[in-house]
Amino acid sequence: MSLKRTIAAIAAGAAMFAAGAAQADWAPGGPLSLQIGFAAGGSTDTIGRIVAKVLRDQTGWNVVAENKPGGGGIAMFTGIANRPADGSVVGLGVSMPILVNLVTRPDKLDFDLDSFDYLATAARAQLALVARADAPFDDVAGLIEYAKTHDGAALAFDAKPQELAMRKVAQMAGIKFQYLSTKGGSANAKLILGGQAIAGFEAGEHLPFLESGELKMIASMNESRHNYAPDTPTLPEQGFAIYVDPVFFFATTAGTPEDAREALVAALAAALDSDEVREVVGNTLKSPIVNMGPEGTRKMLDDGLANVGQLFAQ
Amino acid sequence: MPELSMILAGLGDAFSLQTLAFVLFGVITGQFVGAVPGIGPVMAMAIAIPFTFGFDALAGIGFLVGVNKGGLVGGAIPAVLLNTPGTPDAAATALDGYPLARQGKPLKATKMALFASVTGDTFSDIVLITVSAPLAVLALRMGPVEVLGLMMLAFAVIAGLMGSSLSKGFIAAALGLLCAMVGTDPEHATPRLFFGQYELYDGLPLPAVAIGMLAIAELLNRLARSGGVRAAVTMPERQSAADKRVSWAEYWACRYTIARGALIGTVLGALPGIGSTAAAFMSYASARQASRDPGSFGKGSLHGIAAAESANSSVMGANMIPLLTLGIPGNVSAALIISAFMIHGVQPGPFLFEQQGRLIYGLFGAMIVANAMNLLVGQIGLRLWVRVVSAPESFIFSTALLMCFVGVYLASGGIFGIGVMLAFAVLAFVMNAFGFSVVVFIIAFFLGPRLEISLSQTLALLDGHPLRLLDYPFGLALMALAGATGIYLARRRQFDAPE
Numbered sequence: 001m002s003l004k005r006t007i008a009a010i011a012a013g014a015a016m017f018a019a020g021a022a023q024a025d026w027a028p029g030g031p032l033s034l035q036i037g038f039a040a041g042g043s044t045d046t047i048g049r050i051v052a053k054v055l056r057d058q059t060g061w062n063v064v065a066e067n068k069p070g071g072g073g074i075a076m077f078t079g080i081a082n083r084p085a086d087g088s089v090v091g092l093g094v095s096m097p098i099l100v101n102l103v104t105r106p107d108k109l110d111f112d113l114d115s116f117d118y119l120a121t122a123a124r125a126q127l128a129l130v131a132r133a134d135a136p137f138d139d140v141a142g143l144i145e146y147a148k149t150h151d152g153a154a155l156a157f158d159a160k161p162q163e164l165a166m167r168k169v170a171q172m173a174g175i176k177f178q179y180l181s182t183k184g185g186s187a188n189a190k191l192i193l194g195g196q197a198i199a200g201f202e203a204g205e206h207l208p209f210l211e212s213g214e215l216k217m218i219a220s221m222n223e224s225r226h227n228y229a230p231d232t233p234t235l236p237e238q239g240f241a242i243y244v245d246p247v248f249f250f251a252t253t254a255g256t257p258e259d260a261r262e263a264l265v266a267a268l269a270a271a272l273d274s275d276e277v278r279e280v281v282g283n284t285l286k287s288p289i290v291n292m293g294p295e296g297t298r299k300m301l302d303d304g305l306a307n308v309g310q311l312f313a314q
Numbered sequence: 315m316p317e318l319s320m321i322l323a324g325l326g327d328a329f330s331l332q333t334l335a336f337v338l339f340g341v342i343t344g345q346f347v348g349a350v351p352g353i354g355p356v357m358a359m360a361i362a363i364p365f366t367f368g369f370d371a372l373a374g375i376g377f378l379v380g381v382n383k384g385g386l387v388g389g390a391i392p393a394v395l396l397n398t399p400g401t402p403d404a405a406a407t408a409l410d411g412y413p414l415a416r417q418g419k420p421l422k423a424t425k426m427a428l429f430a431s432v433t434g435d436t437f438s439d440i441v442l443i444t445v446s447a448p449l450a451v452l453a454l455r456m457g458p459v460e461v462l463g464l465m466m467l468a469f470a471v472i473a474g475l476m477g478s479s480l481s482k483g484f485i486a487a488a489l490g491l492l493c494a495m496v497g498t499d500p501e502h503a504t505p506r507l508f509f510g511q512y513e514l515y516d517g518l519p520l521p522a523v524a525i526g527m528l529a530i531a532e533l534l535n536r537l538a539r540s541g542g543v544r545a546a547v548t549m550p551e552r553q554s555a556a557d558k559r560v561s562w563a564e565y566w567a568c569r570y571t572i573a574r575g576a577l578i579g580t581v582l583g584a585l586p587g588i589g590s591t592a593a594a595f596m597s598y599a600s601a602r603q604a605s606r607d608p609g610s611f612g613k614g615s616l617h618g619i620a621a622a623e624s625a626n627s628s629v630m631g632a633n634m635i636p637l638l639t640l641g642i643p644g645n646v647s648a649a650l651i652i653s654a655f656m657i658h659g660v661q662p663g664p665f666l667f668e669q670q671g672r673l674i675y676g677l678f679g680a681m682i683v684a685n686a687m688n689l690l691v692g693q694i695g696l697r698l699w700v701r702v703v704s705a706p707e708s709f710i711f712s713t714a715l716l717m718c719f720v721g722v723y724l725a726s727g728g729i730f731g732i733g734v735m736l737a738f739a740v741l742a743f744v745m746n747a748f749g750f751s752v753v754v755f756i757i758a759f760f761l762g763p764r765l766e767i768s769l770s771q772t773l774a775l776l777d778g779h780p781l782r783l784l785d786y787p788f789g790l791a792l793m794a795l796a797g798a799t800g801i802y803l804a805r806r807r808q809f810d811a812p813e
Contacts, residue, residue, distance in 0.1 A: 039516070040360035040725075041649035046657060053364040067360075068728065071498070071505075071515025078512050108510070154775060160503040180458065180771045181500050183587075186642040190586065193640065196457035196775065205641055208663030280367060283659045 026263040028088050031062040035080065037073030037093040042184075043204075043284050047122055047248055048092045050280040054271040061267075072097025072159075074109070077251070081111035085253040087260030090119065090268070095301060096161055096246040099308040113305065116251040117261055118297035120268040125246040126228075126287045127162070127221040129235070130206050131199040132192055133213050140169065140219050140238045143199060147175045154178040156188035156200030161244045164311045165221065169240050189215075203246070204286040227287065242311060245304060247290075249297050265294055317671075324675025327372050328683060336373040337680050340380020341687045345695050347381070348388020351400045351529045351714045352721025354521070355385025359650045363657070371658040371673055376680035378654050382647050383435060383684045386627045387692050390427035394619070395420055395547050395703045398529035398714060400721070402520075402756045403626040405528050406594035409753070410611060410618030417614055420547050420700050421558040426616050427623045428692040429565055430572050434624030436685045437576040438583060438631030442638075443678045449632075450639035453584050458771030459783070461585065463792025465765045468592045470799040472757050474599045480804075482750050490755040493518055494762025501770045511730075518734055519726035523759060525718050526738035527752050533711050533718070534739060535746070545704045560616070568620040571601045575624030583632025586644040590629040591760045595753075597625030603803075631681065638662055638674065 034055070036048035045067065052065035068076035073093035080091045101109060129140070137143050147153040147170075155177050157163045163179050170177050180197050182188050188200040192215065199218060207228065209215035220226050220234040221244045235242055250268055252261070271277055272291050281289055292300055327333060347358040358381050366374030393399035394411030407427055414423035441449070456464070473483070496507045497517030508514035575597035582593040601621035602611045611618045633644035634651075641662035643649035655662055660670055667674055703710055722735045742752045776782045783790060 039646075040356065041643075041646045041653060043653075045360070046363070046653045049360075049364040050367065050657070066728075069516050069519075069726075070513045074515055075512040152777060178774045178777050180774050181503075181767065182771070183500075183767065186640075187586070190454065190636070190640065190642050191457065191771075194454035194457055196771075205663075208641065208661050208665055212663070212665055276367065279659070280657045283661075284653065284656045 026087070026259040027059075028061055028260075029086065030088060031064045032087075033089045034063055034065050035068045035076050035089060035091045036065060037068060037070075037076040037091060039069040040067050043125075044092060044094060044248065046284045047281055050277055051092070051122070051268070051271050054274050054277050055267055058270055058274070059267050071101070074098070074101055077116070078110045080251070080253055081115040083253050085117075085255035085257070087252060087256050087264055090250055090252050090264060091116075092122070092248065092250055094125070094246050094248055095304050096159065096244065096308070099301065099304045100160055100312075102305060103308045103312050113298070113301055115254050117254050117256050118294050118301070119250040119252060119261070119265050120272060120294070121290055121292045121297050121300065122248040122250070122272060123281055123285050123287050123290050124222065125203045125248070125285060126226040127201060127203050127244055127246060128206060128217050128226065128229070128232075129199060129219040129221055130192065130202050130210075130215045130217050132195070133216050135198055135216070138216065138218070139233075140235065140240065143218060144169070144173045144175055146198065147173075147177060152176045152178050153199065154180055154191075154197040156180045156182055156191040156197040158182045158184050158188055158201065161308065161311060162201045162221070165235070165242045165244055168242050168311065169235075172240060204284075207286055243307065244311075245307070247292075247300055247304075249300070251297070261294075269293075320671045321675045324672045324677075325679040327672065327676035328376070328679025332370075333373055333376050333676070333680060334683065336369065336377040337380040337684050338687050338691075340377040340382075341384040341684055341691050342695075344381035344384020344386075345388035345391075345688070345691055346384075348385035348400070349391040349695075349699055350388075350717050350721075351392040351396070351398045352525055352718035353724070354389065354400055354721065355381050356646050356650065357721065357724050358385070359647060363650060363654055366654050367657050371655075371660060372676045372680065374658065375651065375654050375673075375677055376684070378651055379677070379681055380684045380687070382630060382651070383627075383681070383688055384691070385647075386435065386630060387428055387431050387688050388695075390431065390623055391424060391696070391699050392529070392714070394423045394427055395699065396710070396714065397532050398718075400525060400529060400718075401591075402524045402528070402760050403590040403594040403622075405524075405753055405756060406591075406598045406622035406626070407619060408528075409598065409622070410613070410615045411622075413612065414614035414616070414619070415547055418553065419557045419614075420703075421696060422560055422616075423614070423619060424696045424700065425560045425693075426564075426568075426619045428689065428696065429560060430568070430575070430620040430623040431627040432685055432689045432692075433572050434576040434579055434626075434628035435630055435688070436682070437573075437624075438580040438628035439678070439681050439685065440631075441580050442631045442634050442681075446635045446639055449584050449635050453586070453636050454640070455788075456585055457786070457789075458768050458775060459786040459789035460792060461588075462765070462768040462772045463789045463796065464585070464588070465761060465768055466796035467792055467799065468588075468596055468761060469758075469765070470796040470803065471596050471599050472592075472754070473800060474603060474803045475595065475751070475754060475757075479749065482748075483754055486745065486750045486752070486754040487758040489750075490758025490760075491762045491765075493523070493755075494759045494766070500763070500767045501774075513730040517763065518738075518759075519722075519731050520760065521725040522722045522731040522734040523738050524756060525722050526735035527742035527756060529718050530715070530735060530739035531742035531746065531752070533715050534743060536707065537711050537715075545706060547700065547703045564616055568617055570604075571617045571620045572624040574600060574604070575621045576628040579625035579628030580632040583629035583644060584635045586633075586636045586642045587764060589645050589760070589764075590626040591757065593629050594622045594626040595757055597621045634681075638666055641666075 034052045038044040056063040185205040191197040389404040393404040393408035397412040399405040578597045579593040636642040
């Protein structure tokens with residue numbers, strides 16, 4: 001390489017460095033570990049990996065996506081709570097399993113909601129109660145009627161809060177359901193489509209089946225209606241004051257210095273706002289990006305804790 | 315019926331230079347990561363997925379399919395050459411592949427694995443392309459009771475692999491089931507046997523257990539015994555050409571074994587969640603049962619290799635049946651392919667063929683192309699690997715050991731996984747020393763959670779009324795078949811025992 005080109009290259013490098021420095025004063029001292037609280041091959045994994053890639057592209061930081069499965073994020077957050085608060089790690093988890101554990105076995109966890117600084121939320125999983133299109137009911141009241149005349153009704157679920165919500169419904173209505181526990185939404189779909197379950201829970205996998213007319217939506221299990229089904233009422237709207245609201249959120253160790261925290265909040269907000277992340281998350285979850293910001297994330301978890309507490313108080 | 319022009323357009327896409335290049339790159343990557351003990355194709359796919367967003371859909375998915383298919387072929391290589399399978403399904407290949415390699419015929423052993431693997435894979439791809447729709451309907455009918463019956467049948471068939479002592483076999487299986495119970499129970503979501511370790515909430519990580527028991531235990535064993543400088547695999551100086559290749563006659567002699575393996579793999583693959591390990595061992599066990607010379611199994615039988623490889627590879631194509639028609643992934647690699655579809659805005663499900671016909675036929679074309687490339691790359695790659703492992707064993711084993719550590723670290727989320735891997739390596743070492751079958755342990759461990767969840771679902775469906783079982787005639791028939799197989803194998807064992 002000629003001297004002239006070397007100088008030009010150095011100058012270009014310096015200019016880029018200066019531009020980066022102007023954008024944010026803080027950068028991680030080493031690699032930034034973006035930990036995903038679930039194993040490879042699920043929606044959390046997809047969100048974590050695309051956010052890590054865009055963060056890397058946008059900030060130039062060495063962002064490393066790592067899967068830390070175990071207990072729906074409990075293992076990962078236990079680790080993060082006990083890390084030095086230097087902004088070198090960001091965890092991506094889902095609110096429901098964390099809240100359920102905080103409610104059911106708080107004394108056995110190494111953390112509580114104060115153990116973290118909250119950075120952002122990515123999206124809300126829109127959880128639906130669905131049934132086969134040929135089921136002789138269209139709403140929760142109809143499902144209850146069906147269970148009365150058929151000695152129960154088999155429901156497919158893949159997380160404890162879903163089961164608890166339906167147990168509450170059954171208790172309030174004085175009926176019983178049969179609960180088929182599975183490993184995920186697609187396994188629920190298989191049981192419903194195969195006729196082994198009459199209804200079950202889905203968070204996006206059901207959309208093509210709604211379109212094809214093989215499944216129908218009975219209720220939104222979230223606090224609000226779903227963007228793709230504005231006419232289907234929520235469970236509270238159908239007379240049962242219960243909801244399940246899983247939100248994907250980012251957090252780091254509590255006590256992280258303010259400049260580091262602000263840099264992470266800004267970087268995540270920018271990444272979540274990028275077209276690439278919008279498209280991938282939209283395609284994967286079928287729900288839009290919702291970034292509630294640091295305070296909004298904390299409030300969502302505080303409210304969620306009260307709601308889950310109610311769910312478990314049977 | 316889709317239009318011919320769309321099928322042709324799709325196939326044309328598959329043969330575009332860009333797609334061919336990505337598939338080839340995927341196959342090479344897959345064979346490489348599959349052959350390195352520890353790092354498997356699943357991890358390679360997970361890492362590659364965000365990057366496929368930048369490619370066009372067919373190139374990205376073709377690449378992942380290439381990695382997956384290449385990994386199936388590559389996975390047999392360490393199992394055969396070093397007896398260090400990186401995944402439980404390759405453990406079945408090692409049963410006969412490794413003895414044959416020890417006899418100085420490593421090329422013959424790996425080539426048989428390659429040919430059987432590509433044959434099984436192609437068979438299941440053809441089934442996928444031609445009859446996926448009716449098969450998917452059939453798979454839907456397989457509810458919890460039927461799956462429970464199938465799991466019982468799998469356990470009964472695999473009991474045939476228990477070796478000389480029935481009681482030791484049962485102890486190994488019970489131990490495997492016990493370890494499978496660690497984690498959150500599927501019915502009530504209460505943590506079991508996790509001793510305060512939150513990493514164990516989702517159970518003992520399968521990659522750590524499998525690599526620890528299968529690969530690390532063997533590596534430790536060999537490192538402990540090795541003295542002086544020796545090649546990891548020795549090939550006789552002068553070797554006849556016949557020992558380096560698989561002749562057409564040898565391949566043809568295995569045709570029924572391969573066909574049976576491909577059929578078992580395809581059927582099990584079409585049912586989500588059962589997986590290639592059960593297929594490989596069921597095929598191996600039934601090939602041995604059907605053989606006129608069952609004594610040759612475990613001593614380097616080509617039939618043994620062919621049975622295992624044709625079955626575990628044919629799971630791959632069949633796994634795409636529930637994936638493409640219902641959007642239901644059968645295993646982790648299928649789940650990763652779904653995420654690749656979804657980030658491109660393609661939702662697997664009932665409209666897939668209608669809305670994305672061209673992409674799907676492109677994918678089918680890419681799968682067939684990947685099989686051909688697997689054969690080609692394998693032919694060249696195998697020679698290379700056999701040369702690599704003729705390096706001194708101290709070098710090969712320590713490198714392999716390091717790769718196992720790296721792979722388990724990545725796949726099971728850190729140092730904890732490495733601890734699990736080492737603990738199970740020690741357990742396997744002890745089990746081997748006292749004549750307990752590690753393979754039986756692994757199969758029980760692998761199938762345990764599937765057995766439990768289908769049992770729990772069945773019990774929920776019966777709701778305390780055992781007579782409701784009569785509503786599931788096919789499930790009952792499978793259970794009866796499982797019972798009959800168990801009795802038959804037990805009698806045969808008594809009959810064989812005096813030998």
